Every structure is written in C-alpha cells, then in structure tokens.
Amino acid sequence: MLEAELKKQLRDFSLELRIQVNCGKILALMGENGAGKSTVLNLLSGLLTPDTGSIRLNGRKLYDAASxxxxxxxxxRIGYVLQNSAAFPHLTAAGNIAYGMxxxxxxxxxxPDLVNYWLDVMDIRxxxxxxASSLSGGQKQRVAIARALATGPDLLILDEPFTALDAESTAKVKRLLTAYVRDLRIPCIVVTHRITDIQxxxxxxxxxxxxxxxxxGRAGEIPDSAGNTEGSESRN
Amino acid sequence: MARFPLQPEHYRRSLTYIGAAVLVASVTLYLALPVAALFFRTTPELFFSSLSDPYVRSALYLSLATSVVSLCIVVLVGTPFAYAHSRYTYPGKIVVDTFIDLPLVLPPAVAGFALLVLYGRVGLIGKYLNMFGISLAFTTVAVIMAQIFVASPFYLRQAKSLFEQLDPAYEQTARTLGASPLRVFTTVTLPLTAGGLVSGAVMTFGRALGEFGATIMFAGNLPGVTQTMPLAVYGAMQGDFNIGITISILLVIISFAIMVAVRYLASRKVPHA
Known part of the structure; x- marks a missing residue:
C-alpha cells in the first residue's frame, strides 16, 4: 500500500495533499494543466523532494521529513513512465527493456528471455x-511501458500513458496494466485526462x-464538474 | 525561356547569377589561394625528403605529444566540470561562464604573458614553486599549460551546451529504472552526447596543435623541448624555407582532416526536449 503526505511550495501555489492507494488498485489522477499532477509523480519517484511530509510504500519509508x-x-523500486515516454534513442527496443534489468x-x-517476453506482451517483437530513435510515438510509448514493468516495481506510476497510442493499442495496454497491477498486487497511479480511461x-x-x-472517490461516481477535464486539455 | 533570352526579366536574373558566382568565387579564392600556394612552392620529392629532417621530426613529435596530453586533460577535467556546471546553478556562475569564454577573444600573446607573470621564475606562484626547485616556464609542461589555456574553451563550451540541451527526461527515467547517477552518466548522458563531445574534442586538439602566441611567450622556442610545429615554421623563416613549407603543409593537412571530422560529427544530432 502507498501512503503519501506531500507538501511542496511551487511557484504559483502550494501543493498539499494526502493520497493512499491500496495494493492491486489503480488511482486515476486528474486535473487541469498545471494542477500539480506531474509534480506529485515526481515527488513520489524522488525526482523532486517535498518540503515536508512522508511517503510509505508497503511500510517501507521512501521519504520522511521528520526522521x-x-x-x-x-x-x-518505482516504475515511472514519464509523459514524453523517453525511450532511450541510442538503444534498440530490446536494449531499452533490458536497461532496467x-x-x-x-x-x-x-x-534475453525476459526481454522477449515483454516484447511479445507489448506486441513489439x-x-x-x-x-528507438527510428520508432513511432506509439511504439516508443509501448517500449517505455514495457521497460518500466520489466523491472518488477513495487509501485507503478504513469503520466498520460495512452496519449501516443491508437485505440487498439490503448485497449490492449489497459488490459495488460490492470492485469499486471492486480496479479502482482502493487499500487498504481495513472495521470490521465480522459474520462474513458478512468472508467x-x-x-x-x-x-x-x-x-x-x-x-x-470511486471511479464510477465522478460528478461532471470534477471529472471531465478533457475539453480544457485537448486544446494543448 | 530559351525563346526570349533577352527579355529584361531573364537578363536581370542572369546578372544576379553572375554577380553571385563572382562573389562566391572571390571569397573562396581569397581563403583557398594562400593554402594552395604552399603546395605550389614545393615538389612531392622535396616534401617527403624534408619529412625525415630531424628539425621537422622533433617539432611534429612534440606538437602531437603535447596536444594529445592537453586534449586528455581538457576532456578528463572538462567533461565532469561542464556536466556539473550545466546541471547546477550557483552564485557567480555567469562569472565562470565569462572566464570560460575569455581565452577565445584574449590575444594568445597576452595569455602567454599572463601565464608567465603567474608561473614564471619570479611570478606570483612561480617564485614559491621555484623554492621547491620546480620551474614551469620554458619547459614542455609550459607548452601544455599554454595549449590548455587557449584551447579548452572549444571543448568546454561544446560540452556545456550539449548537456544543457539534453532532455532531462532520459536521465530521470534511467534513475527510476534503478541506475545510479554514475551509471546514468556513462550509459545515457555520454552516449547521447558523444558525437558532439568528440567534435568539441577534435576542435580543441586542432587549436592546441596550432597554438603559437601563448607558447612562445610562456614556453619559448627551444628545439626538442618547446618548439612545436607552428614555432618551427616561424624558426624556418630565418633558416631553411623548404622546411617551413613542409611543416606548414603538414599543419594544413591536419587542419583539413579536423574540419572534415567535425562536419561529420556535427551532423549527428543530440536528442533534446
């Protein structure tokens, strides 16, 4: 289980929140541009340091300001798929997946066997x-997701993982993600704007x-006012 | 078009072409002719026979050896320096930036004189070194110090801008995949910037090889000790003219190879945001 209490002064406002994600569950993080979604992921992964607070993953303290x-x-041990996927351009698709291992x-x-397994799962054999420098956006994205999953993380965080994918791959990756999170019983956070992703x-x-x-609240109960940020985001 | 060759429109266009051609030709000739003149003043036999002259040999050997040592020092110290400099902000960073660029515009003779004032026998630091029997000026070490001072900006500026351009997402992702900062640097940062770094290194080597002003002020012109190829060309002016031509041609060939290498390496792009 992930329990985080984060406080960080940003340029325009102060980020202050408490989140909890159970093992085997996916938390969808929504909000308008600049609301602090990516900052939350960076704080959890350690790329940024909170001003104060604590992060506990399955009882393990990743961050604790008090101590x-x-x-x-x-x-x-956090699998993090960044927004712009960042497949290493100088490595092959297989080399990218092997990097974390x-x-x-x-x-x-x-x-090699593990790499092949993930190439098959992602349909990129x-x-x-x-x-990676000659791959399409969707292919790079699948490489990046496979690379993050292949390390067997204790927590999975993904920043808009479906934006570069076509409908068919999106459906496939969604099935894979939910199965992975449930089977391995790890908490997962997905930043997204699309209400369909959340459903x-x-x-x-x-x-x-x-x-x-x-x-x-629960995914099935999103009020219109809280949920649909798609319209305001799609302009970007 | 061929039916009305003297129509004013065509007439004007061909005048423009002729004007442009003359301009391009004259600029190219201005730059290329002096270089070509070197090759016209000698014969292949004369060139190859003077290659074995001990005066040429020792200058060539000294130049290559000192430039290679300078290059290694610049790359080994400059790469981590440029990385740290581009990744962190610190007070006085702009001052550091200015000092990095300064040798590019500072007359090399002034650079050499400044080195002498600092490290010379009675220099600010040199007089203390002298008490321990260490003398830097007018030694091969002085040649290397002069080359590093004058040539390092070529590498430092290049490395700095490459590290600044590189999309941080690559390094961040590598960290989340379990790589230590050192591993990230060697497996992600360096491979992604290698082409540019090598082209900066080649430019630095070329500048070190051609160093004259700072060397003659700080290291002098002692054959076999501090007399590099450009100094030997200068020396040959008073002696054997053919030797001067041979060394000059060698330097032209090396410079040409350097420019070709840089062009090739610069065509490989750095992935950035």
Whole structure:
C-alpha cells in the first residue's frame, strides 16, 4: 500500500495533499494543466523532494521529513513512465527493456528471455532490434511501458500513458496494466485526462486543482464538474 | 525561356547569377589561394625528403605529444566540470561562464604573458614553486599549460551546451529504472552526447596543435623541448624555407582532416526536449 503526505511550495501555489492507494488498485489522477499532477509523480519517484511530509510504500519509508529519510530515486523500486515516454534513442527496443534489468542486476543469462517476453506482451517483437530513435510515438510509448514493468516495481506510476497510442493499442495496454497491477498486487497511479480511461482502469479517482485535492472517490461516481477535464486539455 | 533570352526579366536574373558566382568565387579564392600556394612552392620529392629532417621530426613529435596530453586533460577535467556546471546553478556562475569564454577573444600573446607573470621564475606562484626547485616556464609542461589555456574553451563550451540541451527526461527515467547517477552518466548522458563531445574534442586538439602566441611567450622556442610545429615554421623563416613549407603543409593537412571530422560529427544530432 502507498501512503503519501506531500507538501511542496511551487511557484504559483502550494501543493498539499494526502493520497493512499491500496495494493492491486489503480488511482486515476486528474486535473487541469498545471494542477500539480506531474509534480506529485515526481515527488513520489524522488525526482523532486517535498518540503515536508512522508511517503510509505508497503511500510517501507521512501521519504520522511521528520526522521530525515529520503531514499535515492534508483532505490525506490518505482516504475515511472514519464509523459514524453523517453525511450532511450541510442538503444534498440530490446536494449531499452533490458536497461532496467541490467541496472537491477538481473542475471545476464535471464535477460534475453525476459526481454522477449515483454516484447511479445507489448506486441513489439518485430521492432526488437530497431533503434528507438527510428520508432513511432506509439511504439516508443509501448517500449517505455514495457521497460518500466520489466523491472518488477513495487509501485507503478504513469503520466498520460495512452496519449501516443491508437485505440487498439490503448485497449490492449489497459488490459495488460490492470492485469499486471492486480496479479502482482502493487499500487498504481495513472495521470490521465480522459474520462474513458478512468472508467476502463481506475478504481479510485483524485481530482487536483492548484495543488490540492478537490474531489476524490470511486471511479464510477465522478460528478461532471470534477471529472471531465478533457475539453480544457485537448486544446494543448 | 530559351525563346526570349533577352527579355529584361531573364537578363536581370542572369546578372544576379553572375554577380553571385563572382562573389562566391572571390571569397573562396581569397581563403583557398594562400593554402594552395604552399603546395605550389614545393615538389612531392622535396616534401617527403624534408619529412625525415630531424628539425621537422622533433617539432611534429612534440606538437602531437603535447596536444594529445592537453586534449586528455581538457576532456578528463572538462567533461565532469561542464556536466556539473550545466546541471547546477550557483552564485557567480555567469562569472565562470565569462572566464570560460575569455581565452577565445584574449590575444594568445597576452595569455602567454599572463601565464608567465603567474608561473614564471619570479611570478606570483612561480617564485614559491621555484623554492621547491620546480620551474614551469620554458619547459614542455609550459607548452601544455599554454595549449590548455587557449584551447579548452572549444571543448568546454561544446560540452556545456550539449548537456544543457539534453532532455532531462532520459536521465530521470534511467534513475527510476534503478541506475545510479554514475551509471546514468556513462550509459545515457555520454552516449547521447558523444558525437558532439568528440567534435568539441577534435576542435580543441586542432587549436592546441596550432597554438603559437601563448607558447612562445610562456614556453619559448627551444628545439626538442618547446618548439612545436607552428614555432618551427616561424624558426624556418630565418633558416631553411623548404622546411617551413613542409611543416606548414603538414599543419594544413591536419587542419583539413579536423574540419572534415567535425562536419561529420556535427551532423549527428543530440536528442533534446
């Protein structure tokens, strides 16, 4: 279970919130541009440090201002898919997926099989040997998701993971994600703007505005005022 | 078009083309002719026979050795420096930036004189070094120090801007995948900036190889000790003219190779945001 209490002074407002995600559940994080959604993910992953608060993952303290604990990013075991996917352009699709396993010291002999497994799961076996710099946006995104899942993280966070994907791949990745999160019983946070994403995969929903939670509840109960930010976002 | 070749419109257009051609040709000739003149003043036999001249040999060897050492020092110290400099903000950063760029506009003779004032036998630091029997000026070490001072901006500026341009998402993602900062630097940052870094290094090597002003002020012109190729060309003016031509041609060939390398490497883009 993920329990986080975060406080961070941003340029325009102060981000202050408390979130809790149970194992095997997906929290959908919504809100208008600049509401602080990506900041929350950066704070959880350790790319940013909160001013105060605490982050506990399955009882393990990732960050605790009171006792001065701040675990480095690479030790947090958080699978993070950034908004612009960031598939390493100098590595092949397979090399990208293997990157996290190598960093986690997975035995060398096991890596090729695991890479192939993830290439098959993501339906990208045919591009295994292609450098990421020549892949399409959707392919890069699938590589990035596979790369994050392949490390076997304790927490999965994804920043708008479906934007670059076509309808068919989106449906497939959604099925895969929900199965992965449920089977491995890890908490997961997905930032999204699309109400359909939330209905498809979200268990609970948080809507952010200016760094605070303005609505939270179960995915099936989103009021129109809290949920639909699609219109205001799609202009970007 | 061919039916009315003397129509005013065509007439004007061909005048423009002729004007442009003359301009391009004269600029190119102005730059290329002096270089070509070197090749006209010698014969292949003369060139190859003077290559084995000990005067040429020692200058060539000294130039290559000192430039390689300078380059290694600039790359080994400059790469982590440029990385730290581009990643963090600190007070006085703009002052540091100015000092990095200064050698580009500072006359090399002034640079050499300044080095002498600081490290010379009676210099501000040199007089203390002298008490321990360490003398820097007019040694091979002085040649390297002069080259580093004058040539390092080429690498530092390039490395700095490459690290600034690189999309931070790559490094951030690598960290979340479990890579330590050092591993991120060697497996993500360096490979993604390698082309640009090498082209900066090649430029630095070229500048070090051509260093004259700072070297002659701070290191002097001692054959075999501080007499690099450009100094040897200067020396040959008073002696064997053919030797001067041979060394100059060698430097032209090396410079040309450097420019070709830089062009090739610069065509490889850095992925950025």
């Amino acid at each position: 001065g604990i701040s675990m480095p990013v690479e030790s947090r 190598r960093a986690h010291h997975v035995p060398k002999a096991r890596i 045919s591009i295994a040997g292609v450098k 498809d995969i979200g268990d609970t929903v948080c809507t952010l505005s200016r760094g605070g939670i303005v609505w939270q």
